[in-house]
Amino acid sequence: MIEKPPLPQKEYYTIGDVSRITQVEKYTLRHWEKEFKSLTPIRKSTKQRLYRKQEIDLIFQIKELLYKQKYTISGARKFLNADKRLKSLNPELIREESLPDSKILKEIKEELTQILKILQKE
Numbered sequence: 001m002i003e004k005p006p007l008p009q010k011e012y013y014t015i016g017d018v019s020r021i022t023q024v025e026k027y028t029l030r031h032w033e034k035e036f037k038s039l040t041p042i043r044k045s046t047k048q049r050l051y052r053k054q055e056i057d058l059i060f061q062i063k064e065l066l067y068k069q070k071y072t073i074s075g076a077r078k079f080l081n082a083d084k085r086l087k088s089l090n091p092e093l094i095r096e097e098s099l100p101d102s103k104i105l106k107e108i109k110e111e112l113t114q115i116l117k118i119l120q121k122e
Helices: 017-022 027-035 055-069 073-088 102-121
Strands: 047-052
Touching: 017 027, 017 047, 017 055, 027 055, 027 102, 047 102
Parallel strands: none
Antiparallel strands: none
């Protein structure tokens, strides 16, 4: 997991501030704006980008997906979109029993592996 340094207590951060905080080059941040539609800093009339804390958190998440977990940009975009949809669901509608159980999934995987071995012998 990428370590997040403490943020200075400001409402808005310039692209230079964000670049220093996240250790991501300015040109990369600009490129990510085009690739990730949810990364939308505020633009002043002078076209200067102003980032909020939520955008900085998103940048750290993108950085984690791309650099640590080795996602492609397309894969990271899909991951973030799926994550966004999941978070938008009403938590009361998600019951614990409706979520996949890793133990059950592991058992299914083992059974499928055994079936595959049997099929390969034939």
